[in-house]
Every structure is written in structure tokens, then in C-alpha cells.
Amino acid sequence: MLWADKFAFVSVIFLLLILFCAVFGPMLLEDVATKQNLRGRNAPPFDFSKNWVYWLGGDALGRPLLARIVVASQNTIFVAAGAVFFSLAIGTALGLIAGYTTRTWSQVIMRLADIIMSFPSLLLAVIVLFMLESSVFNLVVVLAITRIPVYLRTARAETLEVRERMFVQAARVMGASTKRIIFRHILPVVFPTLITIATLDFAFVMLAESSLSFLGIGIQPPEITWGLMVAQGRPYLTTAWWLSFWPGLVIILTTLSLNLVSHWMRTALDPAQRWRLENVRKKNG
């Protein structure tokens, strides 16, 4: 089924490659990526006479860019994955509660979501990261909080619709507990939509993390992420464009792949639900 959509197929392979880099990259290339080589400062790319890690050029301290990009993928991917995981878990749980329980709880939860949504997420993250310390863990927490409403609203809207269906009514009549109805009957129906949104959101969170790191409030050196690499290359823009260009290109390719895969998943997971998904996306913007 994946082979039918060539773009999605290529995207999945690319994402698997990135995932491989994220998991094993630092282990394999950590030494190469941090070793300074002052004779190779801002070495131009496409010099194939050198070692393969220098094919994309070297940075301001002569460290090979290709190796650094591979190593930086770990922080970038894991921060985004952590944030998406937590916001997905918390948002879904709250959304199911808001959709299935009493009006009062639903109101309280939805107003909380409104409060988070009403303020620009990046500004919120900037303010929180300023008050807390900017570590990987805090970054994950902040990004997760700003993305909770997306899943919450979707999960609630879907739950409100699914709870009226016959099989849920039947389960209730047969005496199933609320917990069982939510986790065994409603969650499996709602989940494919949420996973599709999570794929799309992964791209968004990655961009947010990159922006924060670029502004200097996200991940701090000596840790590296792609966004931070773009920022580090910025002073050398006029003389060595490749310092900022390659990490940015990797960010684009990754988010582009995530978008294409999400697009494919939308049709592949459940064609009948396509219309509803589009409505939900409109609502959440």
C-alpha cells in the first residue's frame, strides 16, 4: 500500500534514515563531530578528495558538518518525539474525559485548553524557558504543554460523536464500566485520527524547537540541534553559506517527509474518516 504512493515511500525511507542517525549517530560519530581541525575551518563543501564526513564542508572550528548534522539529529528528533508523545498522551486522556464525563469537567478542561490556545505558543515557550532553565527536559515539557490543546480538542470532538454510536450504547447496556468503554471501545476508533495529527504535529514541534534553539533560548551548546547549527552559522553567512544551509535543508526535508507521510496516512488509515479529519484540521488551524 505504501509503494503506491511514491512520495510517501521515499519519505518513509528518509525518516527511517534520520531515525537511525538519531539513535546510533552520536555513538558512531561523536568523536569525529567534536574534533576540531583548525586547518579545515569553514572548509567548502563538495571536496571529495577529503574524508567523506567533510563532503558537506566544515564549520567555524573545522568540525565536519555532515557528522555534526548526524549527531545533532539525536537531540532534534528526541525533543520533538518526547514533546509529541507527552502532548498526545495527556491531550488524548483529557479529551476522552472531557468528551465522556459530565459537563462541568468538560467545561473546565476546555477553558484550560482555550487559555493555552489564546497565546502564541512560541511566546509562551520563550517566557517559560526564561523562568525555568533551558534544558532538554524543560524544552520537552514546554513544547508538550503548548501542543496539548490540539489533541484535546480532536479527541473530545471525536468522542462526543462516537459515544452516541450503537456499539457504545450496547456496551453500556451490557454493563461495561466507564473505564472499559473509554479504553476498549472509544479509544481504538479515535486513535488513527490522533496518530495522523501527531505525525503532522511532529513537524510543527520540530520547527518550534529549531526556532527556540535558533533564538538561543532552546538547547544550549555544547549540545547541538539543527536549529542551533543554523544559528551558529549565521555570523559566517556572507563567507560560508553552507554552515547554515545544510542543517536548514535537513530540517526542511524531515518536515516535508513528515507532511507527506501524514498525508498518506490520512487516506490509508481510514478513507471513510477523511472528511472528518479535514474538518478537525480546519478547526484547530
Add this chain to the structure above:
Amino acid sequence: MDASEESRNQFREIHGLNDPLFVQFLSYMADLVRLDFGDSIRRSEPAIDVVLRGFAWTLQLAVITMSLVVVFAIILGSLAAFHVGGVFDRLATFFSLIGSSAPDFWIAIVAIVIFSVNLGWFPTSGTGTVWHWVMPISVLFIRPFGLILQIVRGSMITALGSAYVKTARAKGVGNRPIIFVHALRNALLPVITVIGDQAAALLNGAVVIESIFGFPGIGKLMINSILQRDFTVVMAAIMVTALAIFLMNLVIDILYSILDPESGIDPWHRLTFRLPTFPPHPIPWFRPCGCSGPINSPLSR
């Protein structure tokens, strides 16, 4: 760093930092009621003045960008919907993919390298001439454009499939009037909803873009104040931003209720405090007027 103990105490005294936290909070809230946000810690002028100056810049930037986005998205989105799979449709898909996947800071940097450094068309940063505005607006334009484009396209496809469009076509109305007169009016409602969300999201972009292009807006102000620990300015900026977003949502709700009376949105619901509904009073006639009280109650006689 090396300020003398004396001047440090003096500074604390001036800004009331010696008071207990609770007292500081209360006095801040009391001043807030009188719209006094306190003085900027670094610049010794009222924080609200600094913030409003920045806000005016950002507002101009946002309004210009958003107007361009809406105009272009509506035109291209309609054309894309008219020929699904055609040239415009592919163009639209391309733009929305770029919009949702390209980091704006990277686009800004690449644009600076190409258009400012190599070609020398536009200045790299600052304000002053019309040319200073071109690059920030174009970079800020991309993301909301891609998103609103998709939404215009989606709702236009629905509108073009409806019965009244068929009727119009049967009467012999040309393509252009059908798209821009008949279908577009009905396709615009979802767009208005998204414009609200996107305008808030535009502030996200503004933080990054303003920092890169040295644009003196509220985003850059906030980042700088945070880095310089100018708390009063940060707090005033947060208040102003939140208020602006709140007002904009209100305007959009009002617009929505005017354009679509059937939606049943009460634009004032954001302003009214909803009291919990109490159970009916045990004495049947003791109900406020307007309720469906019993006919024989003393009030209705």
C-alpha cells in the same frame, strides 16, 4: 555586576523590590487597574509606552501581511479548486507544503544571502524605506499563505459542487462570475475562522522574523527584554498581546455572526460570565420574568 552595595539598595528601593512578594504583587495589580504598568527597569520610561511603540510596528507588519495572504490565497485557492489537478492546483499544493515544512528563520537567512548580500536588492535589517519591509513581509507571508490556501481550496471545491452553482452554470453564467461571485461568498466562512488562529500564529513568526531583520516590533522587544531581564516590559507586552488576541477573536466572532446568521454564534459570549444554572426555586412563582412560569403565578396576573 560590580555595582556598589549602596547603588544596588537604591535601585531596589526605587523599584520596590524590598517589599515582600505578596505586597509587590498587590501593588502591581492595583496599578494595573489604573492601566499603570510600571516603569521599564532598564529605560526609566513607562513600560507601556515602550510596548505600544513596538506593538504599533508589529501591528502594521501583521495587517499588511495578513491582507496580502488573504487576497492571494483567495485568488489562487479559487483557481486551484476550479481545476483540481491543474497547474494552479499543483502550485497551491507546492506552496502549502513549503509553508508547513520550511523553518522561517532559515528562509529569512537564505533570503538575506541571496537578495541582500549577493544581489543587493533589499537592505538586511532595520526600518526606514519601503524596501525594508519587503523581506520581513515575504518571509512572514509563506506559512499562513500555505494554510489558508488549502482551506480556501477545500471549501471552494465543496461550494463549486453545490446546486446553486449548477443552476448558475445552466443559466449560462461565465466561469469567472461563478467562481468569484457565486461560490466564493459561501466558501469564505471557514477562511474567516482560520484567519483568527493564523493571526495569533503570525506573532510566533514575528518573534523570529523581527529578531533576524532587526525590526523594532513587539516580538523583538519581548526577546530582548527577556534577555535583559526587564520584567515590567515583558509583563506589559504579555498583557497587550493577550488583549490584542482577545479583541481580534471578538471581532472575528462578530463578523462571523453577521456573515452567517444561521451559525448561532453569540459574539458576546466571550464577554459574559456564565453563571451556573441553579435548580428551579421551590416556590413556583418566585422566578425571574421571562421564564415559563406557571400561568397563575402572582407575577403574570
